[in-house]
Amino acid sequence: MKRPSIAAALMLLMCSTFAETPADASQKAVLEDYITRINEKESEAMFCVATRINGKSIDHALDRTRRNSSGKGNKFYFYLSDRKLDPVPQKVTLRCEYAFARPIDAMLKPTPTLEGTIDFEPEAGKEYEVRADLDGPDWAIWIREVKSRLPVTKVVYGVPSK
Incomplete structure (x- = not known):
């Protein structure tokens, strides 16, 4: 091997070894939805979810x-969704909706919903979840950090539409 080739190889090795990359550059944050008020027959429940990110x-x-x-009778088979997010500021649309497994129930019973968009800045490597307070005439939806259980966004308040 000639001398310039060795020097080029050593420079390439040193640049790749000492290149500064932030520890969190490859990490993402996780945002999970929330299901509550599941009835005993598992045919209806309240879903609080993130429906849109940045529109x-x-x-x-x-x-x-x-x-x-769908097509499995009068029972929900619940699936939580979580998504990986880049640790950058985002606009997230949150929605709480009471849902029924049977479409006829949705037509006959009120299906209250509340929706709003909030600013959210996730941190790499952290887990977050959509949470809600559904008691009383006003509802509230927000995102909290899982480990600390502290809210990390503003709260969407409102009277649910029916």
Whole structure:
């Protein structure tokens, strides 16, 4: 091997070895949906989900549950959704909706919903979940960090539409 080739190889090796890459550069944050108020027959429940990120529709627990329960009788087969997010500021649309496994129930019973968009800045390597307070006439939806259970976004408040 000639001398310039060895020098070039050593320089390439040193650059790749000492190149600074942030420890969290490859990590993402995780955001999980929330299912509550499941009735004993598992035919209805309250879903609190992230439906859009930066205006783009995303797959969520209610969509997955409906798809996987379709044609399987009067029971939901629940599926939680979680998605990996880049650790950058984002606009997330949150929605809480009471859903029924049987379409006829959705037509006959009220299906209250609340939706709102919030600013969210996830941190790499952390897990977050959509949470809600559904008691009383006003509902609230927000995102909290799983480990600390502390809210990390503003809260969407409102009277659910029916």
